[in-house]
Amino acid sequence: MDKALYVDALRLMLDSRFFEEKTEELFKQGLIHGTTHLANGQEASQAGLCMALRDGDWIVPTHRCHGFTICRGSSPFAMFSEMFGSSHGLAKGLGGSMHMPDKEHWNLGSSAVVGSGVPLATGIAYNMKRDGLQNLSVAIFGDGASSRGSIHESMNLASIWKLPVLFYCENNKYGMSASSDKMVSVPRVSDRAASYRMSGKTVDGNDVTAVYDAASQACTYIRSGKGPYLLEVMTYRTKGHSKSDRRLYRTAEEEAFWLAKDPIEHLKRLILKEGLLDQKQLDDLVCERRQYIEDQSALALEGAGDRLTTDQALDLVYAKEAL
Amino acid sequence: MTFREAIRKALADSMAKDKNVVLFGEDVGVYGGCFKVTEGLVNRFPDQVIDTPVSEEGFTGMAVGAAMMGLRPVVEIMYADFFTLVFDPIVNHAAKTHFMSGGQFCCPIVVRLPEGSGTGHGAQHTQSPEALFMNEPGIKMVAPSNPSDAYNLLVSAIKDNNPVLFFEHKLLYPAEGEIKEENVPIGKAKIVREGSDLTIYSYSHATVTALETADLLQKEGISACVVDLRTLKPLDREMIHRTARATGRVVMIQDPSPAGSVGSEVISAISTDRETFSKLKAQPVLIGGKQSHTPFSKELEKNTIPNALQCAETIKEKLL
Numbered sequence: 016m017d018k019a020l021y022v023d024a025l026r027l028m029l030d031s032r033f034f035e036e037k038t039e040e041l042f043k044q045g046l047i048h049g050t051t052h053l054a055n056g057q058e059a060s061q062a063g064l065c066m067a068l069r070d071g072d073w074i075v076p077t078h079r080c081h082g083f084t085i086c087r088g089s090s091p092f093a094m095f096s097e098m099f100g101s102s103h104g105l106a107k108g109l110g111g112s113m114h115m116p117d118k119e120h121w122n123l124g125s126s127a128v129v130g131s132g133v134p135l136a137t138g139i140a141y142n143m144k145r146d147g148l149q150n151l152s153v154a155i156f157g158d159g160a161s162s163r164g165s166i167h168e169s170m171n172l173a174s175i176w177k178l179p180v181l182f183y184c185e186n187n188k189y190g191m192s193a194s195s196d197k198m199v200s201v202p203r204v205s206d207r208a209a210s211y212r213m214s215g216k217t218v219d220g221n222d223v224t225a226v227y228d229a230a231s232q233a234c235t236y237i238r239s240g241k242g243p244y245l246l247e248v249m250t251y252r253t254k255g256h257s258k259s260d261r262r263l264y265r266t267a268e269e270e271a272f273w274l275a276k277d278p279i280e281h282l283k284r285l286i287l288k289e290g291l292l293d294q295k296q297l298d299d300l301v302c303e304r305r306q307y308i309e310d311q312s313a314l315a316l317e318g319a320g321d322r323l324t325t326d327q328a329l330d331l332v333y334a335k336e337a338l
Numbered sequence: 339m340t341f342r343e344a345i346r347k348a349l350a351d352s353m354a355k356d357k358n359v360v361l362f363g364e365d366v367g368v369y370g371g372c373f374k375v376t377e378g379l380v381n382r383f384p385d386q387v388i389d390t391p392v393s394e395e396g397f398t399g400m401a402v403g404a405a406m407m408g409l410r411p412v413v414e415i416m417y418a419d420f421f422t423l424v425f426d427p428i429v430n431h432a433a434k435t436h437f438m439s440g441g442q443f444c445c446p447i448v449v450r451l452p453e454g455s456g457t458g459h460g461a462q463h464t465q466s467p468e469a470l471f472m473n474e475p476g477i478k479m480v481a482p483s484n485p486s487d488a489y490n491l492l493v494s495a496i497k498d499n500n501p502v503l504f505f506e507h508k509l510l511y512p513a514e515g516e517i518k519e520e521n522v523p524i525g526k527a528k529i530v531r532e533g534s535d536l537t538i539y540s541y542s543h544a545t546v547t548a549l550e551t552a553d554l555l556q557k558e559g560i561s562a563c564v565v566d567l568r569t570l571k572p573l574d575r576e577m578i579h580r581t582a583r584a585t586g587r588v589v590m591i592q593d594p595s596p597a598g599s600v601g602s603e604v605i606s607a608i609s610t611d612r613e614t615f616s617k618l619k620a621q622p623v624l625i626g627g628k629q630s631h632t633p634f635s636k637e638l639e640k641n642t643i644p645n646a647l648q649c650a651e652t653i654k655e656k657l658l
Contacts, residue, residue, distance in 0.1 A: 075403075107440035116439040123406065124439055128430050134396050135431065138403025145385075145409075165426070168396025175391070331437045332475045334444035334499035338356070338410075 016063075016224040018289055022300070024066060024223045025282050028058035029304035031082035032279055034091055035254075037312050038081065038098065038112075042258055046316070047098045051112040052079040056221075056253035059278035060185050061086045063226025063248075064153065067234055071150040073121045073139045075132040077157055077185065078113045079252070080125040088120040091308055095315035102321050109328060129190070130156055130163030133182070137169040140178040140243075151179040151237045159190015161204045170211040170243065177242035181233050182213075184247040185220065191256045192264040208245040220248030221278040224285075251276070342511040344485035345375050345450075348492035349412065353383045356410060359496055360386045362397050363414030363450075372416045373452055373511055394423035398449070402432045402501075405447040410496055418453035418505065419465045432501040433476030444499045448492070454507040454543055454593060455639055461631035464639075466542075468505055468570055469599040478524055479570040481505040483545035485515035487568055490522035498524060505570075507543035507593075527574035529581065533563035536587035536657055539578065539604050541567040544592045550646035551591065555653065562653075570600050575607055579614045586619035587657045593643045596626040620657045625649055 016024070035053045042051060054061065061082035068074070068087075076083040084094060089105060097104030098112050105115045106124070116124025123139065126132035136154035143150050156166060161184055173180045184204045188195055201207060208215025214236060218229040226248050233244040251273035255262050262270075286292050292300065339347070352359045361376060367389040370377030380387040390397040394415060401411035415421055421428075432445040455464035468479055478500055482488040488506070495502040502524065530545065531552050540548035545566045552562040565581050567573065582588045588608055590601035605622045608614050627643040 073407075105440065106438060106442070109440050110438050114438050116442055118439075118442045123403070123443070126431060128426060131399065131426055131431060134399025134427060135403030135406070137396070138400035138405070138409075139407050141400055142404045142407040142409055165395050165399060168391075168393035169400065171391060172393060172396050172400060328437075331441050333478075334436045334441075334446075337494075337499055338446075338497040 016227040018291060020066065020227070021282065021286050021289065021291055024062050024227070025279070025286060025300065026304060027062040027065070027086045028223065028279050028282065029301060030091065030308060031058045031061055031085050033305050033308040034081050034085055034094070037308055041098070041312070049111055050257045050259070051098070052257050053254040054079045054082045054252060056273065056277065057185065057187060057250045058082055059223035059226050059282070060220040060248045060250050063223045064183060064230045067227055067230035068153070069150065071121060071148065073123060073136070073150070073152040074155060075123045075136040075139070075152065076125045076155045077132070077160070078125050078127050078129065080113065080115055083155065084115045084117065084122060087117070087122050089115065089117045089122065091311035092315050095312045096318060099315055099319035100322060101315070101319050102323050103315065103318050107323055109323070109331065130160030130166050132156070133166045133169045137173050137178060137180050140173065140180040141176070143179055144176070149238055151181055151234060153181045153183050155183045155185060157190060158184065158186040158188065158195035158199060158204060159193060161199060170213065170245070173243040174211040174213055177240065179237045180243040181230070181237055182243060182245040184245065185250060186247050187250050187252045189252070189256070189264070194264070203247060205245050205247040213243050213245050215245035215247070217247040217249060220250030221276050221281060223278060223282055339485050339515065339517050340511065341485045341488050341513045341515070342373065342375050344489040344517055345492055345506060346377065346379065347517070348489045349376065350379060350382065352493060352496045353379070353386045357386070358408060359410045359412065360388060361412045361414065362388050362390050362401050364390055364392060364416050366414050371414060373508065375511070376414070394420055395427060398424040399427035399431070401447055402427045402445055405432070405445045406435060406443045410446050412448045412450060412496060414450045416452070417463045418451035418467055419462050421451060421467055424449070428477065428501060429474055433474055436500070437476060445501050446499045447501045448495045448504055449501070450504045450506060452506045452508050454509055455632045455643060456509045458634065458636060458639065460634045464632040466505070466594045468503070469594055471503060472571065472598070472600060472603055476500065477571065478502045479505065480524060480568065481507070481542040481570055482568055483510065483542050483566050485513065486517050487522060487566070489517050490520055491524065491568065494522055494524050505542060509543050525569045525572045525574055527565050527567045527569070527577040529563060530566045531562070531564040533561040533585070535561045535585060536589060536653065537563045537565060537581045537585045538589050538591055539565045539567060539601070540591045541570060541600065542593070544644070547644060547646050547649060548591045551649040551653070554646055554650040560658065567600070567604070573603065573607065578604060578607055579611055582608045582614050583617040586617050588618070589623040589625060589653055589657065591644055591649055592626045594627050595629040596624045597629060599626060601626055623652065623656050625652055
């Protein structure tokens with residue numbers, strides 16, 4: 016990653032972090048109902064991947080989707096609005112925290128059935144290849160979902176048809192409470208690439224420069240027509256699986272180890288070391304991004320009462336027009 | 339033209355007209371499909387007829403994603419029984435995407451499902467699973483009984499912007515009939531035989547049974563109207579009520595067992611409508627298959643679905 020991109024990366028990562036922090040606060044205040052899956056600690060994975068993509072490249076994120084959605088360019092206002100269930104939301108309030116599709120920003124939205132978004136992303140790639148596009152689609156999944164049959168079937172399909180898919184495994188060590196050490200048959204998910212005659216690689220998912228570089232290389236490989244690629248990034252969600260998780264399955268020592276590897280703090284140190292910003296400029300940037308997310312959430316809260324009527328919602332069960 | 343050829347023609351005409359219509363399935367290419375429905379299509383449309391590996395969930399999910407991007411995939415599931423493998427992409431994704439995206443995406447996919455018993459294939463190759471989807475919003479279901487409807491309804495299904503399950507009863511494949519190319523919209527039933535004493539509702543293969551039943555009744559001077567539902571979801575409720583009110587005696591004949599089925603929905607619609615109910619002269623009758631898996635043994639297999647003789651007897655006993 017070119018040093019000139021470090022501050023851009025930090026900006027995206029701060030937005031993602033502050034979005035999650037604000038979301039947690041709003042849940043605690045009882046202003047949002049349902050559940051949410053926070054990705055604190057995974058910001059380097061989200062920003063590094065999305066910065067390596069071009070316009071027209073599609074993503075299909077996981078249920079832990081906020082950071083990817085922000086990094087692909089969606090408006091935090093529309094995302095907060097979605098969680099408030101308001102008609103200003105990305106899905107008009109019909110999706111919620113796990114469903115934030117945004118056609119304008121090449122984001123199909125997540126499947127809340129872990130691993131089921133992967134065949135959809137493979138289908139997007141099928142179309143791209145058919146249309147002769149230079150674009151690619153990214154099938155994002157976690158270590159937990161890596162055991163789904165749908166993913167293995169998709170990898171085989173993508174390989175035999177040389178489809179432009181980046182299989183992107185965001186390994187945060189746990190599928191809910193289940194440790195990938197116990198649930199995955201190979202030391203690294205990327206080891207499975209060879210079974211499908213794909214190239215694969217595992218990198219440090221808490222280092223945005225490593226993620227960006229690996230994702231850029233993978234994208235170049237895919238765009239050259241060589242077929243799919245499996246990239247695994249090793250990261251950690253510092254919060255629980257969802258808001259009801261008491262985290263009984265992991266130790267305080269393990270959490271402390273990973274908190275010390277915080278991707279944002281790592282990047283800040285790098286920026287200071289390289290002299291890209293001084294401490295004052297860095298502090299100002301942090302304040303600016305925090306305020307931006309604060310303002311977006313406040314704006315969304317103002318319109319939180321604007322909702323679709325039940326009839327308007329029912330009207331969306333079926334698409335109206337036919338060819 | 340046979341029912342099989344009518345489906346092939348609908349696929350061919352649709353693919354010729356629109357390059358985005360692409361057929362995916364196991365052995366649909368050179369082999370011509372398990373039931374020879376797609377025979378020869380790969381020669382005419384090599385880029386639109388795609389043989390897949392045995393990965394129903396994978397390739398159907400792939401087709402769903404492609405449909406959300408504007409492709410018009412037609413997926414052949416070799417036997418409708420294998421739908422269990424594609425529940426997730428169809429029910430959790432194709433059916434919900436328009437709603438869950440606030441209308442940003444639609445999913446114009448057709449899933450072709452050869453179904454039904456009578457072929458000696460045992461319990462995992464003979465089911466008629468349409469009842470499983472009656473309560474699933476966001477999808478449509480079509481089950482034609484003759485070549486002309488098969489042609490026109492498949493053309494309509496491919497043009498539809500929603501996921502459509504297209505049920506093809508395997509015993510109908512060799513059935514002959516003339517094709518009348520016309521617009522048959524999804525959601526419209528059809529009176530296939532006029533009659534004044536009672537109304538029989540049916541769909542797919544059971545419509546053949548219903549027409550035979552009407553013939554038997556006619557010999558005894560009883561005049562039965564036969565309504566072919568054609569579309570199972572959304573049901574043509576207007577036609578159902580109109581024809582029920584006209585005769586005041588209603589019977590539903592279907593191959594699957596009655597519990598939670600298309601027939602129980604038809605009878606429910608009739609019984610819960612004040613005006614239609616008030617016009618009934620007898621209780622509604624629902625004749626369906628046995629609540630059983632399909633036995634292999636030929637005689638036993640035959641006995642799991644209703645036949646015309648039994649239907650005529652039941653109607654005389656209960657309705658007249």
